[in-house]
Amino acid sequence: MAIYGKQTDQKWQKIWEDSGVFKFREDKDKEKLYVLEMFSYPSGSKLHAGHWFNYGPTDSWARMKKMQGYNVFQPMGFDAFGLPAENFAIKTGIHPMDSTLKNIETMEVQLKAMGAMFNWDHEVVTCAPDYYKWTQWLFVQLYKNGLAYRKNAPVNWCPSCNTVLANEQVLDGACERCGTPVIKKDLTQWFFSITKYADELLEDLEGLDWPEKTKSMQRHWIGRSYGSSVKFKVDQKDLEFEVFTTRVDTLYGASYVVFAPENAMVPTLTTEAQRAEVEAYIEQAKMQSDIDRQSLSREKTGVFTGSYAVNPINGRIIPIWVGDYVLNTYGTGIVMAVPAHDERDFEFAKKYDLPIERVIEGGESLPYTEIGKMMNSGEFDGLMGEEAKEKVTLWLEERNSGSLKVNYRLRDWLVSRQRYWGAPIPIVYCNHCGEVVVEEKDLPVTLPYDVEFAPDGKSPLAKSEEFLNTTCPKCGGHATREADTLDTFVCSSWYYLRYVDNKNEEEAFDKEKINKMLPVDKYVGGPEHAVMHLLYARFVTKALRDMGFLSFDEPFKSLTHQGLILGPDGQKMSKSKGNTISPDEYINQYGSDVFRMYLMFGFSYAEGGAWSDEGIRSVARFVDRVERNFHNIKDILQSSSNTDELRTEDKDLLYWNANTIKGVSEDAEKMQFNTAIARMMELTNALTKYIPLKAHNHKVLEKVNADFIRLLAPFAPHFGEEIWHLFGNEGSVFDEAWPGYDEKALVKDEVEIAIQINGKIKERIMIPSSATDVEIQELALADATIRKETEGKNIVKVIVIKGRLVNIVVKG
Template identity: 60%
Template sequence: MRINYSRKTDVKWQKIWEESGIYRFQPDSAKEKLYLMEMFSYPSGAKLHIGHWWNFGIPDIWGRMKRMQGYQVFHPMGFDAFGLPAENYAITSGIHPKTSTEENIRTMEEQLKTIGATYDWDYEIKTCEPEYYRWTQWLFLQLYHRGLAYQKKAPVNWCPSCQTVLANEQAKNGECDRCGSKVIQKDLTQWFFRITEYAEELLSGLDSLDWPEKTKAIQRNWIGKSKGAEVMFEIEGCEEKLPVYTTRVDTLMGVTYLVMAPEHSLIPAITSEKQRKEVEEYQKAAALLTELDRTSAMKEKTGVFTGAMGIHPLTGRKIPIWISDYVIASYGTGAVMAVPAHDTRDYEFAVKYQLPILQVIERSKGGERLPLTGAGILVNSGKFTGLSSEKAGEKITADLSLRQAGASRTNYRLRDWLVSRQRYWGAPIPIVYCEKCGVVPVPEEKLPVTLPFEVDFIPGGESPLAGNKEFTDTVCPCCGGAAKRETDTLDTFVCSSWYYLRYLDPHNQKAPWDIEKARQFMPIDKYVGGIEHAAMHLLYARFIYKALRDMGFVEGSEPFRSLVHQGIILGPDGQKMSKSRGNTISPDGYIEEYGSDVFRTYLSFGFSYQEGGTWKDNGIKAVKDFFDRITRMVENFQERKKETGMKGRNYEEGFDEKIDRMQHRAIKAVTQELEKFQFNTAIARLMEFRRVIVEYQSEKKESTAFEFKLITCFIKLFAPFAPHFTEEMWEELGMKGSVFDSSWPVFDNSKAEGDAVEIVVQINSKNRCKISIGSHETEEAIKMQALNQKEIIAELEGRTVRRIIYVKARLINIVVS
C-alpha cells in the first residue's frame, strides 16, 4: 500500500487529536509539569503569514519532545487584543475596535489550529474581554494601595498623529513606534508605576536567568546603574540648595559653571529679572524638542544664563548657573556640575559661551589635549593635588559629607513606567475624581469598569472616553456625591505584564489566579519571543512579578526562567515583512501543496531559529523529497515484512554494532540540538540517520527486529518536527496509540561518543571553537553544525560567507569577507 502524506493527513490527525483530547492539559497529573509559552499574538486581521508560523509553530517542536520525555506540558495560547492599531483602524474604516478585534481573533484561532501545535484552547485568554481586564484593573489597584501607582504632572512624549502619550521605549529615535510621526514634548498629569523601586533587584536578578546575554545587556544598560556622589551647591540669595549627581566627584575642583534642565522647578525662583525673558523663551523652545533630540551628540549645544550664581561647596567660589536642553529634568537631579576640561559636552558648551576651562586631571606631564575625560592624577586641586582619581574621589566625598554638602549615592537611568494613554481601546483606569474626596480608587467589588461601546474616535487630544457622559459621570465611592471617571486607559504592556498568570486559571471569577497553581507552575520553563521587547515587556513583567511577590500573590522572584528569542524571517526583498511593503508571504499555498509538516520542517531546516533570514522557497522541494524518502524507508520495511515476515522479535536479531552506535549518536545529537533550539542542525542529523537506516536495509533481504527498532526510533525523533506525518507512519507500522504518548529515545553516552572526534572550527584560518563529530557524518552535516555554534554565529553577523573548507577529521575553515 502506498503511503501518501498530504494536507488531508493534517486534517485527519487534527480531528483525531481534538476528539481524543490528547493535548488537553491534565493539571492533576502526577507527571512533572513544564510551562511552555510564546509571547501571545496581536490580532491584526491579516491572515497568518510566515512570521506567525515561525513564532508559534517552531517552539512546539521543543514542547513535543518534552512531552515525550515524560513531562506534563502546559502550552496555552491567547491574544494581546487591546491597542492603538484597532482604534486607528476604526478612525479610517468606521468599524468599531471591538467588532474588528473579535472578528480577527476568530480568524486567527482557526489559522493557528492548522499549525498542529499542542495548544490547549480551554486556557485561551483575550485581554480585551471584561473577564480579563477586570483583573488588570485589580492589579492597578494593588499597586495603587501600596504606593507603586501614582499620579504626577510631567513632560511626556506626545504623538500628534495618534493623539496619545508614549513611553520612552515607544518613542525611540524621536518617532512614534506605531505611526512614525515626530514625537513632541507635552506637560500632562499622568499615571506612573514606580518601577524604579525595584531597579537594583531588576539588575541583580539578571545574573541567575537563562537568557541571551544580549538581552540581559540591554536591560542592564536600560536600568543604567552608576555609583557616584550627590553634591549640594548653595545658591546665592536663595535658601534652597541645588543638588547635583556626578560619577566624577574627583573633578569637583574643576567645576566652572552649573547647568540646569529647562524644566527644573527652581528656575523661576533663581532667575534674575534681567534674564527672565530670555530664560522663558528658551524654556518654550526646549519644550518642542524630544529627549532624543536634546541628548543627541550631534546636536549643537545651546543654553541661557539665569543670572544666578552657585557657591562651590569646598572653595566658596561663585559659579554661574545656566540652563541647557542637554540636561534632562527626570534624570538624576535635573542639574549637572560642568567640568569642561574633562567632559566633551561641557567643553563644547564652555567654548561656545566663553566660559572658564580649568584642568584638574592629568595623565602625563604636559601636552595633553582637552577635554581629558579619563581618570588620572589630580592637579590644581588644593590639598587633593597629586592623588589618583580613585583616592581623590574617596577623600572629596568624605570632605563633602563632613561639611553636610554631599554624600555617596547610587543612581539609575531607569525611570518610572508611564502607563496613561489617551485612547479608547484599552483597560480603563479604575479611578474617579471627586471635588470633595479627591482621587478615589474604584472598590474591587465594583470591577470591572467596562468600556462603553458608543464613542467618537476622532482624535482630539484626550481619550475618546471623555466624550461619553454615561461613562464619565459617576458617583464617588466614598461620599456618594457626583464624580468623574478617569478617561485615560492603561498602556497595553500592563495587560501583558501578568497574562502568564491568568493562563493558569482563566475561568476563575473570584481571583485573577489561584495562588497554589502559581506556586506549582511558575516560573515559566521556556518563554519564546522577540528581542525587541527586552526593555519593555520583559522588563515590565519582571517588575510586576516582583511586586506581586511582595504582596504575597506569587512565590519566587522571576516569571521567566529560560528565554529564547526567535530571529526574523525577512521578505524576499530582505526587508521586514509588512503589508505596506507588499512583501508578506502567506504559507497557505505551500501548506495546500505540501502539507503543514513539510512547511514546518522546511522552516526549521532552512533557517537558524535564533537568527532567521531572508525568505527563499528553493529548498522546500528538497524537504518534500526527504519526506518521500522516509515514506519509502517505511514502505520498504513493510513490504519485506509482508513478503517474508519480520526476522526475530528480539532487537538483537539483525543487530549491527556500528549502526547501533550511529543510532545512539543520532539520539544524543537531536536531543541536544532541540534543547538548544537549533532545529536546523537537528534535522541535518536526522537526514544522516535516515541514510544509515537505508544502507542497513539495502544489506538485508528480510526485515529484522533491529531494523524495526531503528525505524521507530527515527519516527520518534522526527515526530516533533512533523507531527501529522509521523502519526501516519506510526499507524502504518501497526503501533498502538499516538507516537506522542511513546517515550523519547534515550542514548547510551558510551556508545554515542564511541566514534567521535574533535575538530577545530576556524574563521579566515583563525581558531574560534571546537566541535565533536562522528566519523560517519556527512560533510554537509558537519558544516551545518559548525555554522550553528554560538561563537561562529556571533562573529559572522553582518559578514558574507564566501566558502567553507573541510579537511576531513581535522578542521573546518569558514572564509568570510
C-alpha cells in the first residue's frame, strides 16, 4: 500500500498544526521572505483547479526558500466583498454575509487540506468589521490629504449589475464581470486622485522584477505623452478652450475642431438652430462604449454646433463640431482636426465635406501621418520633427496661445458603487456643515444586515432609514450618511499590509512591523489584474508613504503570473461547458501531493494548459516508482552489501545527484517547476539503475537518498515528511537545510559517446572525460563492433566531437 495519499496528508497536516512548525516567528538571524498569493474571492463554495495552480506551486517555492534558510511569512485570507455574493443573494434569497461566511469556512478546510504553509494566525477577511474599519480609515486618510474627492462626472454604468464601473473594469465596451454593454451616465461619485502619482507610477516600473508584459500594460494605461496645449478663441463669443496635441507642427492644417459629446462647453457653444440636433446626438453617444467610439473601423459621426473657432496661428475661422470619436477622458476632450494628416479626421472630413489641406510633405496620398517637412505653414516651412514642434510652441507661448504640455491617459480611480455588499463610505452630509468625514474614533461605519438589496439603480443603503440617518460629527445636528459603498478593489489595495499586524485593534498596522516586513518579496497571481489591483496597490503604497505611514515605495518587489488551467477540451473551464475540474475527487484518489506535482510537472507555470487525466496518472506512477526506490534503499542500507570502494557506478550516482540538486535549485528558483521535476526523474532513473547492483557504497547511497528526500519534500510535502521519518529521522524535513552540491561532482571521470559510421550510430562506448581527440579516435577504432563494421573498407576521415560522438567516414 502506498504511503502517500489522503491519510498521509491528514496525518501530517495535524502534526504540522499541533507543532506549529510553519507559524511565523521573528528571527533576527534569518532574512525575512514575504511570500504572497493573491487571495481568493469566496464566490463559490469550493476551490477549483485555478486556485490550486496559484497556491500549490507557490507554496512549494516557499518551502524550498524556508529550507534555504529564509524566515518565510506566507499568510492567507479572503477578498470577501463584491458583486457575485450580492447577485447570488438576489437570485436565491440567501444573505450575502451568510453565503460568504459559509463559503469561507468551506474554503479554509480545502486550503488546509492542500497542506500549504499558510500562517492562519494572520488571516484577514475583508468583509469583517475589524478589517473594513481600516479600509474606511484608509479612505479617511486619503480624504484628509486631498486624495479623495467627490464630483459629478459621466461614468461607466452597467445596466445589468446596476452599478458604476471604473474604466479598468470595462473590457471591450462591456462589464468585465457580466459582459453587459456599458453605457454612460452622469452621477456624483467619489474618486481617488491616482493621477497625482502618474509620473512616479510610470517611472518606478523600471526597478521592479515584474513580467515585462505587465509593466508594458501599466505604461500604456498611464499613457504619458508629450505635446503642446493650444488655445483657441471662440469666434464672436467671449470664450476660449484648449486642445492637447502631439502634432502641433500640423496646426496650419487644422480646418475644424471636434468636441466630445460629454464636454461641458458643448451646450454653451450650441446655437439655438442646432440645439435639437446636438442634444439628440449627445443622447445617442451615451449608448456607445469608449472602446466602440475609438474603433478605427467604425464609421465616424458628428454634428455641427453652429459655432466657430479661431485658429491661433493663422486667424482662420473654423467650424466647431461634436463627434463621438473624441473622448472627454483624454486630453481636454477636444481635438483640432487636421484631416490631411490624421486617419480619423480624414474620414470625418470626407463624410461631412470639410476642408482637407496638406501641411506636411511626404507620401503620395492623404492622409499622411508620418513626420515630414512643414509646408503651407508660413514662416515655418521646411522645419520638421522636434525642431518644428518646438518652434511652433515657442511662437504660441510668446502670444499666450499655447505651451508645452504633458498628458496622461490615466484617469482618477472611481470608487463609488451603488451596491450593498461592500464597505460603507465614511462620509455624512449635514445641512449646516456640508460634507463631513467620519472621525477615526467612530469607525467602523457598520454595514447593516437587514437591507433590501434588490438592484434598482440606487444604492441599497439609501433604503435603510436606520443606516441613513445619523448625527453630524462636527455640529451634532441631523445628517445623512453616504449610501454608496467602496469598490472592492479598495479592500484589496492594502490587504498585504494588514496581514502582518492583523490583530491590531488600535491602528491599521504598526509602522515598525510593516516597515520591517514589507515590501512583499514574491507575489503570485493572475495577469488579469495588471491595470486594476496591481496599479491601485502601488498608488495606495505611495500615498501612505507620503503620509508617513510607510518607508518603502512599492508593495511587490517580484511578481509572477501563473497561467490558466483549461478543461480537457482545451477550453476555459465553465459549468455550462461541463469541463470543470474539481480537485477534491483527484485528491481523494491520489492525495494532494500527486495533484500538486501534476500541476507543476504537466504545465509550464507561466502558461498553463489543458487538463489531462492521463497526465495525473503518469505522475502517480512516477511517485509509485520513487516510493519503491526508497523502500529498496532502506533494505540495502540495512543489509551487508556495503563496499568502501568508490567505483565508477558510485561516481556516476554522485554526478546525477549533484546535477539534480543544481538543476532543481536553479529551475525552481525561477518557478520553472516542470523542468525541476524532470531533473528529479533523472535522479530516479539513476537510482533505479544503481539499486540492483550486487554491492553498494552505503555512504554514497545514504547521501544521495537524504539529498533526494529534501529535494522532493517541497514538491510533495506530506510524502516527503513520511519518507524522512521512514529513515529514522526526527523533526520536520522542512527544518532541514536545502541540499548543496560539489562542483567537482559535476565533472565525470568517464562519459558516454556515440560512434557513427557515415552518420549512422553503430555503437556507444565509455571513454575517459580527459581523453584527447587522438585518444578518442584510437578508442573508437579499436572497438570490436567498429572494427567489424569497417573491416575491408577505406576509412576516409574520422571526425571527433568531444564529449558527444565520433563519426567515421568510409568507402567501399
